Amino acid sequence: MNANQAIGILKENGYKQTKQREKLIQIFEARQKDQYFPVKDILEEFQDEFPGASYNTVYRNLYTLEDLDILESTSLNGEQLFRLHCDTDGHHHHFICTKCGRTKPVEICAIEQVNSLLPGYVIENHKFEVYGTCPECK
Template sequence: MNARKALDILKENGYKQTKQREKLIEIFQGKDKDQYFPVKDILVEFQDDFPSASYNTVYRNLYTLVDLNILESTNLNGEQLFRLHCETDGHHHHFICTQCGKTKPIEVCPIQQVDDSLPGYMIQNHKFEVYGTCPECN
């Protein structure tokens, strides 16, 4: 996702285009698009332009961007990580390296098997992630 598209999504959903949101989008534009990053790393870069910004300010803005599908988030080892929304077409999931945070799309989805094993239940959403180490980290 490019910065212009991200800013358009903000506007289309009634959010203001603030300097802080622009900075967060800029930070992610400069990062590996196939890797998740912890809030503490984002905060360090963010505070270059906004030295008095709090962790909560960054966190709140990151979750706004997640809610709008500009960013994705995952939890790894008790820490929330973020990255630009994946541009892979169609429904898919991810393998996430527990060492470097890089991701690889997984084109298979187990939701049909789960649905079959829960007769009478209505699944509204799901998230399926596989964790391990990538070839570079093995």
């Protein structure tokens, strides 16, 4: 995902191309693509250009970008983290380093096994993430 693709997705879905959304997308595009970042880090950089911006403004825009599949999010130690949407094709999950936030695609899924354990239930969505330490942080 790059900034032009993200702006295109915003427009296709009827959202305005605001300077705030552009800045958020630029922040993520400039960062490492395979890494999640905490909102406080994003807010600090965002406030360089928009000093009066609040957590609410940033969160609201981050969640809009997540709803449009421009960003992905995860929760780690009670903190919400975001990154640009992964470029890996097809259904997959992620290993997430608890030290640096880097990710690696995990291209297996246990949802079929879970389905077989829950006869009569309808699973609407699922999330499977593996946490640990990457080779660089080990």
